[in-house]
Every structure is written in C-alpha cells, then in structure tokens.
Amino acid sequence: MLTLDLSTRTALVTGSTAGIGKATAQQLATAGAQVYVNGRTEERVQTAIAEIRKAVPDADLRAAPGDVATAEGVREIIDTLPDTDILVNNAGTTELSPFAELSDESWQRLWDLNVMSGVRLSRHYVTGMADRGWGRIVFVSSESALNVPPGMVHYGATKIAQLGMARGLAESYPASGVTVNSVLPGPTHSELTERYFAMLQEQRPDATLEELEGEHLQSAHPNLLLGRFAESREVANLIAYLASPLSTATNGAALRVDGGDIRNVT
Secondary structure, three states: OOOOOOOOOEEEEOOOOOHHHHHHHHHHHHOOOEEEEOOOOHHHHHHHHHHHHHHOOOOEEEEOOOOOOOHHHHHHHHHHOOOOOEEEEOOOOOOOOOHHHOOHHHHHHHHHHHHHHHHHHHHHHHHHHHHHOOEEEEEEOOHHHOOOOHHHHHHHHHHHHHHHHHHHHHHHOOOOOEEEEEEEEOOEOOHHHHHHHHHHHHHOOOOOHHHHHHHHHHHHOOOOOOOOOEOHHHHHHHHHHHOOHHHOOOOOOEEEEOOOOOOOOO
C-alpha cells in the first residue's frame, strides 16, 4: 500500500530557510526523508535546521548552503549532495516595479534565481533519478504565472517559464518513474509578504497588520475564496504529496494551491 512514507528517500529543497521552502523541508522530514536544507549562507541554513528540529526532533536534516542564482553556488550544492531522490525548486524572489522601469539587471536577477536555479539543478539530478527508476521534481511557481501582476511583470514571466520547464522536462522522461510537476501558490504568508507589510505599516502606522492584509486582498485578490492569506504549511502539504509515492499518476501537471483566486476551472 502506498503511503506518504519517505524514510528511504533523500530530498533537496532550495530556499528552505524560510517560508514555503522551510515548511516543505519540515513536511518532508516529518515523512521520514533525509532533507538537505538550502540557503545562501551557512548561518541561515543552521538556524533553519534548528527551528525545524524543534518541531520534528528526530528529523534527519543536512546543510546544503549555496547561492542557487549562480552556477558556482549550484556546484557547491551538488558537491555536497551528488544525487537526490526529490528536488524541490523553491528558491525565488520578486520585487515591485512598473514595467517601463525594469532594468536589464532586474530581469536578469530574477531569471537567474527563479529559473536558472531550477534548470541547473534539474539538469544534474534528473539523469540519476531516471537511472534509478524513481524521482520527484517539483517547481514552486505561482498563480502569477496565470495572472501576471502589472507591477511584477518580470516575476510573472519567470513563473511562466517554470511551468514550461516542468512540462517539457516531464515529457523528456516518460514512463521513467520520474515525475515533474509545478505548484502555483496564491497569496501566502512568507518573508516577502512580511517585508512588504512592514513597509506599509511604516507608511501607515495607525493601521493594523490585519487591516493592511484585508485591504490588499480586497484590491488585488477580490476573488480569493479562501478569504485570507494561506500559511506556508498549507502549500507544503501539496508539495509533500507530489514528492511522495502517492503521486505516481500525477506528472507534467500544474497544480493550483491558490485559495481559489483564479476563477477559471482549467
């Protein structure tokens, strides 16, 4: 009987020192996987490991520091972990800026982190997965791939690219035991949202965090059926499923965990 048991599997989760990445690392560790935690610095990685271990005392956690936005950083990670059964391409960022003010550097910065990190790591690990007859690759995209925000065009473009990458990679390894899927979170509490609302609170000190979040959801996400920001663990639940033996027949898919924000049903 298939279960969520990952006790014989190794996993790498990029950008796993906070937010969805850390929640995913915790979920995979809870399921028994040996999880490699990634961040740009050893200090952040060790802090995240300590925090996860508080929640999961018997977690098998290893450090895999490295800046996935660079080829050198990816090489550091691969040197630490030559092979893995599960790869979660979660690392990513965004920034707010009108399209006409987006510089080449802004485009390149997001492309390197949001897209090329997953390209480089998937290219390395997928062959071993296929040779062993089992593997899971998950790209953490965004609902912004389906509904590109005007103030984050470059972010939306990178998230669209992730969907194409995931589907093309899945089609490159049919009937191999390797599945490649994307998840599309909607509004979710994260380090990025915390920084954004902290900035708003500095501009509007009389407003509470709940008021600011409510105003944002009403203006930017009026169709959100969930009625609130999702928590990182709620997104991680879907990622853990995709990383498990339970998801054998789910391949090449883009799965929404957007709180019902996107109205189309396809």
